[in-house]
Amino acid sequence: MPDSEFALETFLPYLLNQAAEASSLAFQQVYKDRYGMLRTEWRVLFHLGLYGSMTASEIGQRARMHKTKISRAVNRLSKRRFVERVRDDVDRRVEHLSLTVKGRAAYQDLRQTAERYEAQLLAPFTVKEVALLRQALGKLTNTPPDFFT
Amino acid sequence: MPDSEFALETFLPYLLNQAAEASSLAFQQVYKDRYGMLRTEWRVLFHLGLYGSMTASEIGQRARMHKTKISRAVNRLSKRRFVERVRDDVDRRVEHLSLTVKGRAAYQDLRQTAERYEAQLLAPFTVKEVALLRQALGKLTNTPPDFFT
DNA sequence: GTGTAATAGTCGTGTTTGTAACTAACAAGC
DNA sequence: GCTTGTTAGTTACAAACACGACTATTACAC
Numbered sequence: 001m002p003d004s005e006f007a008l009e010t011f012l013p014y015l016l017n018q019a020a021e022a023s024s025l026a027f028q029q030v031y032k033d034r035y036g037m038l039r040t041e042w043r044v045l046f047h048l049g050l051y052g053s054m055t056a057s058e059i060g061q062r063a064r065m066h067k068t069k070i071s072r073a074v075n076r077l078s079k080r081r082f083v084e085r086v087r088d089d090v091d092r093r094v095e096h097l098s099l100t101v102k103g104r105a106a107y108q109d110l111r112q113t114a115e116r117y118e119a120q121l122l123a124p125f126t127v128k129e130v131a132l133l134r135q136a137l138g139k140l141t142n143t144p145p146d147f148f149t
Numbered sequence: 150m151p152d153s154e155f156a157l158e159t160f161l162p163y164l165l166n167q168a169a170e171a172s173s174l175a176f177q178q179v180y181k182d183r184y185g186m187l188r189t190e191w192r193v194l195f196h197l198g199l200y201g202s203m204t205a206s207e208i209g210q211r212a213r214m215h216k217t218k219i220s221r222a223v224n225r226l227s228k229r230r231f232v233e234r235v236r237d238d239v240d241r242r243v244e245h246l247s248l249t250v251k252g253r254a255a256y257q258d259l260r261q262t263a264e265r266y267e268a269q270l271l272a273p274f275t276v277k278e279v280a281l282l283r284q285a286l287g288k289l290t291n292t293p294p295d296f297f298t
Numbered sequence: 299g300t301g302t303a304a305t306a307g308t309c310g311t312g313t314t315t316g317t318a319a320c321t322a323a324c325a326a327g328c
Numbered sequence: 329g330c331t332t333g334t335t336a337g338t339t340a341c342a343a344a345c346a347c348g349a350c351t352a353t354t355a356c357a358c
Contacts, residue, residue, distance in 0.1 A: 010283060012267050013176060014192075016169035018213065019289040023162045038344075043163075057306065064167065066346075071308055093306040093353045118161050124288055132278065133285050134159060139273055140168040187314080206336065217316075220338060242323045242336040302357080309350070320339070328331085 016140070027117050035082075035106050040065065040073040042110065045082060045099070049107035053098040082106060165289070176266050184231075184255050189214065189222040191259065194231060194248070198256035202247040231255060 009015075024039075031037040037045070047059045054062075056070045063070075074097060077083040082103035088094035099107060122130050158164075173188070180186040186194070196208045203211075205219045212219075223246060226232040231252035237243040248256060271279050 011263060012270050012283075013169065013172045015283060015286040015290070016165065016172055019286040020162065020165035020169040021213075022290045023165055027162060040344090055306080064170075067307065068309085068347080069345080071306095072344095075308090091306085091354070095307075114160060121161050121289065124292060125285065129281065129285060132281060134161075134164060136274065136278060136282050137164040137168040140270065141164070141171045143273060189314090204336080215316075216337065217318095217339085218314095220336095221314090224338090240324070240336085244337075300358085302355100304353100304355075306353080307351090310348090311346100313344100313346075315344070316342090318340090318342105321337090323334100323336080325334075326332085328329100 012140075023121055027114065030113055030117075031110055034109070036080075038073070038076075040069050041077050041082075044070060044073045044077060044097075045103060045107055045110070048083065048097055048099050049104065049111065053096050055094050055096060059097070077103070161289075172270055176263065179262055179266075180259055183258070185229075187222070187225075189218050190226050190231075193219060193222045193226060193246075194252060194256055194259070197232065197246055197248050198253065198260065202245050204243050204245060208246070226252070 028039065031042045043063050043065065044059055047063060048054060051062075056074060057067060059065070060067050060070050074083060074085070078085055081100055084098050084100050084103075086096045086098070088096060125133070177188065180191045192212050192214065193208055196212060197203060200211075205223060206216060208214070209216050209219050223232060223234070227234055230249050233247050233249050233252075235245045235247070237245060274282070
């Protein structure tokens with residue numbers, strides 16, 4: 001009765017999801033416990049920490065997040081004084097976002113933690129393997145299959 | 150102001166999430182459009198298609214899904230007659246789940262689609278790269294970092 | 299100027315999820 | 329028998345998400 005020609009365990013999207021979930025779990029705990037942040041908020045924080053001042057839609061493009069997600073994340077972050085919003089004088093639709101001192105501190109802390117965390121994740125692999133893995137993941141992200149059968 | 154020592158674009162959990170999302174998207178559309186299924190339901194369907202009759206908790210262990218997720222997925226699947234539930238005579242807490250004819254048809258269809266889909270995803274890679282990728286993802290899934298700093 | 303389209307960001311509502319509490323059935327000790 | 333603990337699965341409620349509709353502002357055409 002069982003059908004073993006096609007193994008779910010090797011189906012790539014499934015594997016990717018499992019790995020993504022497993023590798024996010026422990027770190028998720030960190031930013032949640034220390035700063036009460038959600039993943040969306042942590043991503044916004046990181047983008048601002050990395051690139052300095054950005055607008056919501058710039059973050060959206062880089063992070064491939066929907067603007068409603070960003071809007072809400074920014075809202076929460078600014079309510080807790082991690083993020084500062086400054087309206088653009090010229091185009092008053094636009095808001096320039098940047099980290100407050102508190103936000104920068106959180107970012108620094110989480111960034112360091114992330115580095116150490118990643119080192120643990122990558123420990124079982126060789127340098128070459130890591131490079132290949134990163135490259136492959138990038139390719140998979142940027143080559144969406146045009147699939148409508 | 151920006152800080153480029155640590156690039157978010159290379160942070161592994163981030164990459165994994167992006168790749169997982171991108172590679173799931175198109176296929177998600179398929180089982181959603183054709184059968185109105187959610188990812189959880191698709192997973193349950195696939196496990197039952199692959200392994201034949203299983204209980205909810207067996208699926209949970211294999212798929213690393215929480216039992217409430219499975220409970221709801223099975224509920225929806227059985228309401229739409231994709232899945233049949235039979236209570237165990239000996240241990241009446243247990244339910245044996247299996248696919249109906251309709252469920253098996255959906256499974257066959259989606260399985261074939263999944264195969265072709267995966268072939269597209271893997272097209273840009275060599276056989277060796279694919280093997281390494283699968284192996285790496287497996288390792289990442291099964292080596293949860295013990296991280297509580 | 300007026301009208302139309304586009305863009306930045308927010309809000310509202312239904313859906314899905316996560317967490318914990320719950321019921322029902324079994325098991326083991328006494 | 330009667331307790332205590334464990335397991336299978338469900339339910340309840342709050343948190344998070346997706347999606348579309350919405351406001352406000354700018355841009356462009358005429």
